Amino acid sequence: MIEAKSIAKTYPDGTGALHDVTFDIRAGESCAVIGPSGCGKTTLLLIFSGILKPTEGKALIEGEDVTASLKELALIFQDYGLFPWKTVYENASLGLELRGFGKRERKRIVSSLLKDLDLQGFEKYYPKQLSGGMQQRVAFARALALNPKIMLMDEPLSSLDALTRENLQNFLLQLWRQKRITMLLVTHSIEEAVFLGRKVIVLSPRPGTVIKSVDNPDMGDLNYRTREVFFDKCREVRQSLDGGAI
Ligand SMILES: Nc1ncnc2c1ncn2[C@@H]1O[C@H](COP(=O)(O)OP(=O)(O)OP(=O)(O)O)[C@@H](O)[C@H]1O
Ligand SMILES: [Mg+2]
Structure with a gap:
């Protein structure tokens, strides 16, 4: 459904934001993208929403180049x-x-x-x-x-207090389970990425590239946060992030 093929983005002033980013998200899959500040996450979403063009590589939705104003796509900031x-x-x-x-x-x-x-x-x-x-x-x-068939979200919950944030995470999980919307969620929170992402893509510092794509098959129920496997998965994501920062 969503494919990033060796995407690179350099802004006109020479700032390299993304480098060789490749991943794919199947229809109905929920994917979280996490990475340090300034590594190009917002840039990536702007590319998939057709607002920015990649310098190299391709952003495809259902096999087609993305164009602005795609009907089935929702953007949330x-x-x-x-x-x-x-x-x-x-x-x-x-x-x-x-x-x-x-x-x-x-x-x-x-x-x-x-x-x-x-x-x-x-x-x-x-x-x-x-x-x-x-x-x-x-x-x-x-x-x-x-x-929408696809929702692209750029840290939609990060300015909310912890309890409100958990409630809306639960809402998003239920929404995804009921409607099987294809979701691409950018977040700074490891716990949020693991709670909501069936796959968690970890990006390196700028220019962002995929360090690891962490499979997260146990996500999907509201009690996941309290389970041992949840903590293990958070640790795995944290280690990939730390590895990228060194
Ligand atoms: N319009 C622009 N012109 C030049 N450089 C830009 C522009 N927009 C972003 N950048 C640079 O590109 C890099 C990536 O920016 P981006 O906003 O995509 O990062 P981010 O991962 O979303 O960061 P954050 O987690 O803080 O939101 C940054 O170094 C930023 O300074
Ligand atoms: Mg951003």
Whole structure:
């Protein structure tokens, strides 16, 4: 579904962000990407969303070169990306509105999503009246309204407190289990990568290249965090990261 073939990216000012990055993610698979700050993770997501072009190599989705505005792709960033002057309901239905969905259809889809995301009753609130966790859930509602096949996420939970973050990790895991969306999640957290990634790709310091692709077959249930295999897997990822830093 998602393929990186020897991707390299050098910015026009000469900064090398990525070097020979190769991996693939199967349809319905959930993959986490972890690596030190500045190693090119955001750059990689921008390449897969068609916003940036790689200097070398190819970024393919379903065998095709990526193009901007791919319909089945949702992008979620850390800063939520909500419009402050629009209400929760308006923010969540924005994508549908842009795609020309009628009023009734929008209401049907958005109301049900806001309910799933525990935001019922907040439709008329503005982002600044919500907590960070609620704002991020509105951003998820907006992305999910379009029923994406692929979700690219750049540290979507990293500005949230620990408990809210765990709740949203649980939400993402359940979402993935129910809908089998292909997920590519960039995170700084080893625990988050191991909880949510069926595969964890470890990148080296800049220019980022794949140090290791860690198979994580035991992920997938909400109790994983408390199991011995979870800690073993976290240790394995940590060791790969440390190895790359030396
Ligand atoms: N527009 C740009 N022009 C020049 N250099 C850039 C540009 N954007 C990013 N870079 C550089 O490319 C490298 C990778 O940046 P990127 O934002 O992809 O890293 P990252 O892994 O997402 O970091 P973080 O974990 O801190 O978010 C960095 O050294 C950064 O300074
Ligand atoms: Mg980044």
